[in-house]
Amino acid sequence: MTDISNAQLVARLTTAADNVSAKLAGLTDADVLVASDLPGWTRGHVLAHIAHVSNAVARQGEYALRGEKIDFYDGGQGGRTQAIEMNAGHTAEEHRAYISSAFTRVLTLLQGLDDAQWDLPISYRNGVVRDGALAYWRELVIHLADLQLGRGPETWSKEFCFYLFEFLSARVPADLQLKLLPLALPPLTIGTGENTVSVQGMLTDIAAWLSGRTPSMGSLRAEAAADSVELPKLLSWPTAFAKQ
CATH class of the missing domain: 1.20.120.450 (dinb family like domain)
Known part of the structure; x- marks a missing residue:
């Protein structure tokens, strides 16, 4: 919370x-x-x-x-x-x-x-x-x-980005676990699936990607089992009409 x-x-x-x-x-x-x-x-x-x-x-x-x-x-x-x-x-x-x-x-x-x-x-x-x-x-x-x-997303605060990670963990598919590796910051994990994908990049770029927006500070890199992979496809954005 x-x-x-x-x-x-x-x-x-x-x-x-x-x-x-x-x-x-x-x-x-x-x-x-x-x-x-x-x-x-x-x-x-x-x-x-x-x-x-x-x-x-x-x-x-x-x-x-x-x-x-x-x-x-x-x-x-x-x-x-x-x-x-x-x-x-x-x-x-x-x-x-x-x-x-x-x-x-x-x-x-x-x-x-x-x-x-x-x-x-x-x-x-x-x-x-x-x-x-x-x-x-x-x-x-x-x-x-x-x-x-x-x-743009490059102006988002660290506080806001970490809050988005919390809220948007609902976008992670059930079989997936995302290990987020923001540059110069401690790693964190969202999702509870058996398959792990690591996503590395600027904190604001990771937050932009998770929110369905275009990263603006640089490219993100995704890896699974030490191999480069495409960024995983996320689930739909949690809406105002969910859980009602």
Whole structure:
């Protein structure tokens, strides 16, 4: 379990939101239409998703405080897709205003929680409010990288990368064990399968690969039984709809 405190998590979220806002400040309408690092999505799609997930996390907390649960996305997966498509074509200023409002809503809620309220149940992966906040941290940091605005995986902190290793261990196939060898750092292992593959490279490159993004600092090397092999194929990303 990630060992940062709830107060530290709020600080990380505030910084991540500030980073997104700073990169959006000079964005033009033409910039919004540029392809993102996600297949089939423009920057406008990513921006719409950032706003949508911000409101979704806020809504999880708001209902939890009332002792209720609600779907993570209004309308489920279909509602998520529809909302993103409807808002992707907004102007840069519309995106800035929508995201700013969503950031205020979710951060105000999280900043006002007491210790007990962080453990209130929510529908997201049958977890608690803290789980939703951790998911939000992932969304803000990773999707800022997807926008290709100068905050790629090479900027991810060691703390964030090690947290991703913990969360994304669910992507390791059942028959596989990954021995991660980040340069100049202690090795660690994720997965419990009988077949071991070692993956060596920069910490941020390993985290980028595990998250389905393109490593940006150099090449990764994979070995099995002392022979070079291709990087193994990972399972799907754990979604908001898993374990429900």
